[in-house]
Amino acid sequence: MxxxxxxxxxxxxxxxxxxxxxxxxxxxxxxxxxxxxxxxxxxxxxxxxxxxxxxxxxxxxxxxxxxxxxxxxxxxxxxxxxxxxxxxxxxxxxxxxxxxxxxxxxxxxxxxxxxxxxxxxxxxxxxxxxxxxxxxxxxxxEVVMMLANDTLRVALATTHLPLRAVADAITAGGLARTLRIVEAALRRDFAIRAPTIAVLGLNPHAGEAGHLGREEIETIEPVLARLRAEGLRLVGPLPADTAFLPAKLRGFDAVLAMYHDQGLPVLKFSGFERAVNLTLGxxxxxxxxxxxxxxxxxxxxxxxxxxxxxxxxxxxxxxxxxxx
Missing domain, CATH: 3.40.718.10 (Isopropylmalate Dehydrogenase)
Structure with missing residues (x-):
């Protein structure tokens, strides 16, 4: 070789x-x-x-x-x-x-x-x-963008889109495909045998039971339920403002953010100098x-x-x- x-x-x-x-x-x-x-x-x-x-x-x-x-x-x-x-x-x-x-x-x-x-x-x-x-x-x-440093991995459900286009871009099929790619990459490339992925909600407070948006109820939650039945370890949808607390992050191998600026500012703040951008898939x-x-x-x-x-x-x- x-x-x-x-x-x-x-x-x-x-x-x-x-x-x-x-x-x-x-x-x-x-x-x-x-x-x-x-x-x-x-x-x-x-x-x-x-x-x-x-x-x-x-x-x-x-x-x-x-x-x-x-x-x-x-x-x-x-x-x-x-x-x-x-x-x-x-x-x-x-x-x-x-x-x-x-x-x-x-x-x-x-x-x-x-x-x-x-x-x-x-x-x-x-x-x-x-x-x-x-x-x-x-x-x-099909690929997924993930950014990672020594302490945190953040994958993205959507990448370079105007904010007003994000909600329409989050579909059941696309979200399921993204989560499968991320889970497979964590197993293959990071040697994590049973990865746990935290999935953020799209809206503030993950939609507040439908009072702040229905994307969690109508799209995200059904996808997570279906993939959990297939054996994927998924937590969420979680409110983005508290999901990155250190006590919670200790239980996750990666976080899936719904859009670019929902997850990446946290990652860059946590260790910009050693952060890298991976293309999964x-x-x-x-x-x-x-x-x-x-x-x-x-x-x-x-x-x-x-x-x-x-x-x-x-x-x-x-x-x-x-x-x-």
């Missing part, structure tokens, strides 16, 4: 992603790491940080600190720190697609991704809502940083690499678990 190999995509070339990858390359590792990126961009980031960087062929298996195996993906224009250029949108998306395809084809065992700049990609003429959605479409499967593990491009920090050596370090560690751990 060949050594474990992870694909690494820095993301927006004008942001902090390339320099975080350079910092990651300085760390000892027991797996192969292949960057899908523009070599000049990585070298510029290394120079700005005054760190060594030797780029090796993609199949070299180079692991020495300061060395990074590279699958070149050329930018259309030289990036300037802090100034996204829509001309490079095709390279950003191309790197993601190429790395993901290598995971689908078995050449890589997992995908680690840095932050992208959505506006620059769309301004470059590429319709884009998020990497989670892009990878799901490419793989042809893909045929391969994908783990991303839980922060943006931080354009104002690019090239200054001030960006905290903790999230990328955690993403790489998490991806390697899950990839090994899937290998058996």
């Amino acid at each position: 060949r050594p474990l190999r992870l694909a690494l995509v820095p993301g927006e070339p004008a942001g902090v992603g390339p320099e975080l990858c350079v910092r990651l390359a300085q760390r000892p590792r027991d797996h192969d790491l292949v960057a899908y990126a523009d070599p000049g961009t990585l070298r510029a980031a290394a120079a700005a940080l005054a760190l060594p960087l030797r780029l090796a062929p993609a199949d070299s298996g180079a692991r020495a600190p300061g060395t990074l195996a590279l699958q070149p993906v050329a930018n259309a224009a030289p990036p300037a720190f802090g100034r996204p250029d829509p001309r490079n949108a095709a390279a950003v998306i191309g790197a993601l697609r190429q790395a993901a395809q290598d995971c689908l084809d078995g050449r890589c065992d997992g995908l680690v991704t840095g932050p992208v700049h959505k506006a620059a990609i769309n301004e470059g003429g590429i319709p884009y809502t998020g990497t989670t959605e892009l990878l799901a479409e490419q793989a042809g499967c 893909l045929p391969y593990p994908r783990v991303a940083v839980d922060h943006g491009t931080a354009l104002e920090l690019a090239g200054k050596g001030l960006a905290d690499p903790g999230s990328l370090f955690a993403a790489a560690e998490t991806c390697a751990r899950i990839a090994r678990a899937r290998r058996g």
Whole structure:
């Protein structure tokens, strides 16, 4: 069996992603790491940080600190720190697609991704809502977004939607599918034999018995009852304002929030520097940083690499678990 190999995509070339990858390359590792990126961009980031960087062929298996195996993906224009250029949108998306395809084809065992700049990609003429959605479409499967740190895992029933669209997007079929994906991932990727998932309500006080909304009564509760009959360990629907109390969290392996800003602020407050973004349901593990491009920090050596370090560690751990 060949050594474990992870694909690494820095993301927006004008942001902090390339320099975080350079910092990651300085760390000892027991797996192969292949960057899908523009070599000049990585070298510029290394120079700005005054760190060594030797780029090796993609199949070299180079692991020495300061060395990074590279699958070149050329930018259309030289990036300037802090100034996204829509001309490079095709390279950003191309790197993601190429790395993901290598995971689908078995050449890589997992995908680690840095932050992208959505506006620059769309301004470059590429319709884009998020990497989670892009990878799901490419793989042809249903996925779930989960963010996690050392103490908390939060999955999302809906992702990047306007708030007024959330209620209509929560359907019985979609909610059941999401919970099955989360439960399967907790078993397979986190080695939790009988996971317990807390499910939040949509409305304040989980609808207050129908007085503050009926989504809990008409949609969420029937789905939970049906899945419990299948053997899933589900608690809820719970009021979101008290579900994250430490005493309650100790009984849960993950929390399913109904929408983006219901659960993620709590997770980020509880440990932003080590938080990562996982795409559950893909045929391969994908783990991303839980922060943006931080354009104002690019090239200054001030960006905290903790999230990328955690993403790489998490991806390697899950990839090994899937290998058996």
